[in-house]
Amino acid sequence: MVDTSPRSEADLIDLAYPCALDAVADIERRHIDARLAAADPEVRQAFSDTVWQVRDVMGRLAVLGELAPPPELERRILAALPDERAERSSTRIASWRRSLRWVAPIAAVLCLVIGGSVVTAQLLGSHSDPAAADQVHMRTVNGSFAGGGLLVVDASPELGRAVVVFDRVAPPPLGRVYQVWLVGSDGQPRSAGLLSDVPSTERPFVTGFRSGEVLAVSVEPDGGSDAPSGDPIVGVTLP
Structure with a gap:
């Protein structure tokens, strides 16, 4: 405590x-x-x-x-271990990777x-x-939810990965989920994932993206939708 x-x-x-x-x-x-x-x-x-x-x-x-760990990382870790631990390490490699x-x-x-x-x-x-x-450059963009709270996205154009966190956002209503969408220049949204829980700094939502896409969030029925059923409650343009 x-x-x-x-x-x-x-x-x-x-x-x-x-x-x-x-x-x-x-x-x-x-x-x-x-x-x-x-x-x-x-x-x-x-x-x-x-x-x-x-x-x-x-x-x-x-x-x-x-990202997958670099091949030499495992070798450097094993080399730093005492000999008796290194001898047993081969049986633990799969567990270490997980x-x-x-x-x-x-x-x-x-x-x-x-x-x-x-x-x-x-x-x-x-x-x-x-x-x-x-x-590797991380760029932060944020937007305000219609119902209060903040969408914070740390995005790396080089890696094509975005880390999504909701700040002071209530969980979705019972029987509903947050659905994350990526919208390209063609204007067609594609689903990036469903969020039954609010993503936090401890458990963020990570998605791939292409530079210039809009990341938007909508509230959908449990199980998600093929296309947004209404206007997004928040959206940001990714770098």
Whole structure:
């Protein structure tokens, strides 16, 4: 449980990290919000900047998680293990591959400590040249839902991947789902997926896309629709 008792302003900013990861209970978040309301404007800005930094890192890692790990990554990990663990590693390779995405929360912390470009470069298999990470550009676009809340999309045109998060958006009504659409220059929407739950920073929705497409969200009957049954409730143009 996060301790929200009044302490230093530095401690308040530290709480931005679990908040960004949705790792605090509602009552704890209310305590934090109360402390923020009473804090100096500079502290509130630092808190907000930290939240967005964490979410940006998680968005980048979610996109990288869609890629297969570089072949030499497994060799480097095995080489770093003690001999007795390396001898048993062959029986665990399949399990390790399935578990690779769980690296994201740990790597997010490392990104915040030593710089996102270094960790991103290592995940891309270029530990000797952190500047190689600059080849992957994440661009953030957002739009407001008609019923309140925010659609936040971190998109990489180079990878053709977009990470979708809903911020302060209610779940779909009973018997309904959110359906994500991609609309190209021909104006014809194609379904990118169904969302029965609200995608969060911890569990974002990741989809492929082509630059210039519009990502839109509509509310559809359970099971989805072949085409939007009404106007989208939010939409953004992807870079």
